[in-house]
Amino acid sequence: SPCDEGLLPVWRGVGAERIVHVTILNLVPRPARISPGAEPVPFSGTVRTRVDDTLPPEGYRLTVGADGTVEIAGGDDAGVFWGRQTLRQLLGPDAHRQAGSDAPRELPQVVIEDAPRFRWRGFMLDIARHFTPKNGILRYVDLIAAHKLNVLHLHLTDDQGWRIEIKRYPKLTEVGSSRRRTRIGLAEPELWDERAHGGFLTQDDLREIVAYAAERHITVVPEIDLPGHMQAAIAAYPELGNTDVTDTASLGVKTDWGVNPHVLNADEETLRFLEGVLEEVLEIFPSRFVHVGGDECPKDEWKASPSAQARIRELGVGDEDGLQSWIIQHFDRWLTERGRRLVGWDEILEGGLAEGAAVMSWRGREGGVTAAMAGHDVIMSPTQEVYLDHRQSDHPDEPVAFGWVQSLRDVYEFEPVAPELTGTEQAHHVLGAQANMWTEHTESQQRIDYMVFPRLSAFAEAVWSPSEGRDYDDFERRMREEHYARLDAMGVDYRRPGGPRPY
């Protein structure tokens, strides 16, 4: 099967009757119910799986028999798959080694019944600010599958780089996928990395990632961030910019960070361009949700632009926020007509939310609460709690990172359902939550690993397990006694519990 290829670790058990495809490891589960049985038994190597639709979606029941045989019943195929991840945990850390292990295995005789609390358990990787090549992304697919996360959101475009091949607009990658140098951090005086940085994924690369993820019951959600965060595209096609106020031809791919004043020109031609891009995106990504960004689009250029002002009057949309809504509403309809759904950052609430839009609430949970109250689906992704680009301690040796400290405990104690929604009818609009890895300050896989882990392990538990009984000390104990060893076996360069490591 395709599972045998490439990066996939395959574990062969001693005395196994057949190879057990335990594809990835898995978080310390805090399963809904574990009934401990008698003495541990040697693993027979046999795993029987079946779908039992009396079990909840993505849920599973894992039974270790007295003869060391394992049965996994899943509410659906995904449930079977998550059950396999738990089996891999039960087999011990060596089961997570890519090189495999010949050590004999024992299993506790248990019955585990387990199911996720949320159906959107997401991780976002920004491959625009610093590019992660295909193999690095496939590796992350394995890592998040091991943690029973089921959405990989790829932030494919931004001011600092366009990373997806679009056949009808070749300059997006010819010009937009590389920058000549890169700002290091945000400190003054400015520091620069004078090396050029670039890279992009071909459509074939992306199809491979989508298929690899689908085998692991992970949906890849693409993001084309618009109408702000578009300077790489404007560098490639200057006519997409506000040419009546800005010399867009001179705008290169952005080399430093922050909210960028240069944004797309909000006119019909821009809509046609974006439709062309999204048509190709839809061909690659079967995901029902398609992310169109919508965040941090300063309106100064539109305020100063005579043509944008004329358009605001002509469309009768009131002001610049209305003009942004006009774009978002257009793509809400456009995606709906194609059987898809729009998701955007919470700024899409401003100026009137598009009818079918789902909101990814990043500036706290408030945007998500407002949207859910109005009957929209939301994904909670508050910067205060689940942004993995924030520093992990006050220690001076922490690598360059954003803003305030966001500790392992902060992430573990994250609660997706805000109190205003708890117990209300609208609570079901919270599809789940997402942890985001923005990569302005992380130029290598090693640094990304350091920022993501172990905080993503904490996040995974916060979105999988029930909120009752969540106990940080217990989580920390399980990390130390079990899960760090699994991360080690998988070769994850996580932040060690004692503190930062020098790079």
Ligand code: TNX
């Ligand atoms: C805000 S979150 C952004 C990103 C930055 C991030 C840094 C969001 C929708 N926009 O462009 O990378 O802060 O934490």
